[in-house]
Amino acid sequence: MFQASSILKNAREDRELSLKEVSEKLKIPEKYLKAIEEADFKNYPKQPYCSLFVKEYADLFGLNSKNILSFFRRDSYQPQTKTNVSKNQNPKFFITPQKVFSFSAIFVVIFLSLYLVVQYLSFNRPPKLSVNWPDKESIRSNQTIITGQTDPEATVRINDDLIITDDMGNFSKKVDLTDNQDKITITSTSHSGKSNTKEMIY
Known part of the structure; x- marks a missing residue:
């Protein structure tokens, strides 16, 4: 594989020129020419000067500076990639x-x-509704008391009668019973219109 550093160094040696002589011809510091020939990436001058120095070096020997610059960029890119990989391995x-x-x-x-x-x-969601239904066998009269609890903000109705709840949502009502089967319906309705209903037949 062609390397810009080797091509430039060989061209200089073929013409039996020293780095000092080339430096004087191109007005480029000798240390930079040496770094370019040795592919010493750490001592390259900053861009765009580095590319300009390589172009002038190639032009001095009548080389195709466009190709030399392509080789140079390719060669210079490789260690940069390794450096980036190394940095990525230890992110901070x-x-x-x-x-x-x-x-x-x-x-x-x-x-x-x-x-x-x-x-x-x-x-x-529908309001919660808990009802304490009296045991059927414990009822000795035509009345019974229904108690329970729901959400404090909910509205409670027992057989369509509006029931007042306390701050904790507790309610209580005395319900009349007949000799026939009586169905007691308790409905709790939230502000959003969601309802929860429980029923019992006595």
Whole structure:
């Protein structure tokens, strides 16, 4: 494989010129010419000077500077790739104000999203309803007391009669019974219109 460094060095030696002589002709520091010939990437001059020096070096010997520059860029790219790989193998994580702000913003968005989901589900679910049904055998009269608990914000109806609940959602009502089978229906309705119904026949 052709290498720009070898081509330039061979061209100079074929003409029996020293690096010092070439340096004087091109007005390029000898240390840079030596680095180019030895492919000493660490001591190359910064771009775009490095490419300009290679072009002038090639033009001095009548070489195709376009091809030489292509070889040079290819040769120079390889160690850079290795360096990048080496750096990527040991990534370092630094905490910056921007990262702290980004993480905080993400956390707030996630928290608000979860809160809204919980509130939505809570608003759209039927209210809880727990009823303490009296045992049929314990009823000795034509009346019985029905007690229970629901969500504090819910509206309770027993056989279509509106029942007042306390701050904890507890309710109680005396219900009249007949000699026939009586069906007692208790319905709890939330603000969103969702309802929960329980029934018992005495």
